[in-house]
Amino acid sequence: MHLILGQTLTFTGDPFHADPDDVVTHHSQGAVAIDGGRITDVGPAEQLRTAYPHAQVTDYGGALISPGFIDTHVHYPQTAIIASWGKRLIDWLNAYTFPEETRFHDASHAQDIADTYFDLVTANGTTTTVSYCTIHPESVNAYFGAAQSRGLRVLGGKTCMDRNAPDGLRDTAQSAYDDSKALLEKWHGQDRLSYVITPRFAPTSTPEQLAALGALWGEHPDCLMQTHISEQSEEIAWVADLFPQARDYLDVYESFGLVGPGALMGHAIHLTERERARMLERDVSLIHCPTSNTFIGSGLFDMGGLMAEGHRIGLATDTGGGSSFSMLRTMAAAYEVAHLKGTTLHPAQLWWLATAGSARAIQMEDRIGTLAPGMEADLAIIDLASTPGIAQRSARANSLWEEVFPTIMMGDDRAVVATWANGKPL
Numbered sequence: 001m002h003l004i005l006g007q008t009l010t011f012t013g014d015p016f017h018a019d020p021d022d023v024v025t026h027h028s029q030g031a032v033a034i035d036g037g038r039i040t041d042v043g044p045a046e047q048l049r050t051a052y053p054h055a056q057v058t059d060y061g062g063a064l065i066s067p068g069f070i071d072t073h074v075h076y077p078q079t080a081i082i083a084s085w086g087k088r089l090i091d092w093l094n095a096y097t098f099p100e101e102t103r104f105h106d107a108s109h110a111q112d113i114a115d116t117y118f119d120l121v122t123a124n125g126t127t128t129t130v131s132y133c134t135i136h137p138e139s140v141n142a143y144f145g146a147a148q149s150r151g152l153r154v155l156g157g158k159t160c161m162d163r164n165a166p167d168g169l170r171d172t173a174q175s176a177y178d179d180s181k182a183l184l185e186k187w188h189g190q191d192r193l194s195y196v197i198t199p200r201f202a203p204t205s206t207p208e209q210l211a212a213l214g215a216l217w218g219e220h221p222d223c224l225m226q227t228h229i230s231e232q233s234e235e236i237a238w239v240a241d242l243f244p245q246a247r248d249y250l251d252v253y254e255s256f257g258l259v260g261p262g263a264l265m266g267h268a269i270h271l272t273e274r275e276r277a278r279m280l281e282r283d284v285s286l287i288h289c290p291t292s293n294t295f296i297g298s299g300l301f302d303m304g305g306l307m308a309e310g311h312r313i314g315l316a317t318d319t320g321g322g323s324s325f326s327m328l329r330t331m332a333a334a335y336e337v338a339h340l341k342g343t344t345l346h347p348a349q350l351w352w353l354a355t356a357g358s359a360r361a362i363q364m365e366d367r368i369g370t371l372a373p374g375m376e377a378d379l380a381i382i383d384l385a386s387t388p389g390i391a392q393r394s395a396r397a398n399s400l401w402e403e404v405f406p407t408i409m410m411g412d413d414r415a416v417v418a419t420w421a422n423g424k425p426l
């Protein structure tokens with residue numbers, strides 16, 4: 001039994017559809033009790049100290065104890081090419097991404113990058129990632145192996161591409177099916193790992209490959225499926241060219257059995273009315289990648305409008321199209337993008353998106369994303385005065401959210417005092 005002391009912060013509901021004050025639970029002198037990788041109790045520190053007098057205590061003082069951050073769309077193989085200059089999506093893929101991804105046939109390169117990646121994200125308070133790997137099974141093995149050795153709950157899959165990609169970075173419809181199936185059988189449900197069926201996006205898969213992966217998903221409906229949709233105008237025009245019979249981008253995926261609950265659709269910026277309505281009807285998850293969407297010049301996600309319609313939305317860095325490994329920086333970008341679209345996001349909404357909201361978007365809200373008895377003990381411990389600039393601002397705060405907001409807007413890995421996964425500090 002372990003008692004962790006600090007300011008506890010968690011949600012009991014969705015602050016987009018309720019008053020934030022009604023769905024947040026905050027103890028300014030709080031405690032989280034942990035036993036065997038699970039949270040067993042959350043409450044005022046005094047009360048828990050009395051209840052568990054023999055517990056081992058770790059006291060984080062005034063730091064915030066939050067559920068660990070959940071990053072719902074990343075490409076770990078792009079770690080080393082993050083912040084590559086000057087190109088829009090298609091040229092960026094061809095110039096920077098594909099050459100780097102080609103290197104992942106080498107298991108030792110994949111291992112090195114996976115280790116670097118998880119060191120970076122856990123230093124940023126992220127405890128769950130949903131990653132695209134590369135076409136190479138070695139890249140999937142490296143990703144899951146590195147997560148498993150750290151005790152992390154992560155999701156991911158082999159990225160499938162059988163056209164419009166360079167030599168050394170294409171599979172086939174059949175090998176994509178066979179390799180994905182073998183990797184799924186090897187990793188899905190092992191420890192805290194989940195396999196995600198992963199066609200990269202419509203332009204890099206033939207109709208045969210999309211059909212094969214739709215069939216695989218049909219055979220394994222307990223897996224999630226991830227892909228990209230409507231990120232940039234040139235991409236959308238290309239998809240219309242490649243699939244002239246489809247009504248729109250979503251229809252391409254739907255015609256191959258790739259639309260439904262458990263589909264994670266990355267970016268989802270330039271959607272038609274029909275696509276929005278259909279995604280809602282089929283309970284698809286939309287994944288917002290704000291630092292990527294500004295960095296690559298893709299556009300402004302309509303958080304206000306989509307939330308009002310009732311969509312299931314997750315938040316993500318989209319490493320390395322995104323320009324940061326930090327979910328704090330990502331919350332700040334989500335705030336700025338929503339503001340440009342005329343919606344002012346409350347700090348509670350931003351924090352929820354990075355924790356409980358993202359857990360819900362990946363159908364893991366019964367295990368991660370909140371602090372409550374029975375939940376897995378993944379925590380981010382956040383210093384709300386981590387730099388002189390943030391400290392002088394938070395010192396003026398008159399409320400919890402005023403104290404938290406400067407860290408959302410200006411915080412980075414210096415704000416992360418500790419990260420716990422599966423009941424242990426990393």
Ligand code: GUN
Nearest residue numbers: 075200201228292318321
């Ligand atoms: N669309 C297809 N592949 C990618 C990728 O790797 N990153 C981004 N941002 N968009 C994509």
Ligand code: ZN
Nearest residue numbers: 073228266318
């Ligand atoms: Zn992506």
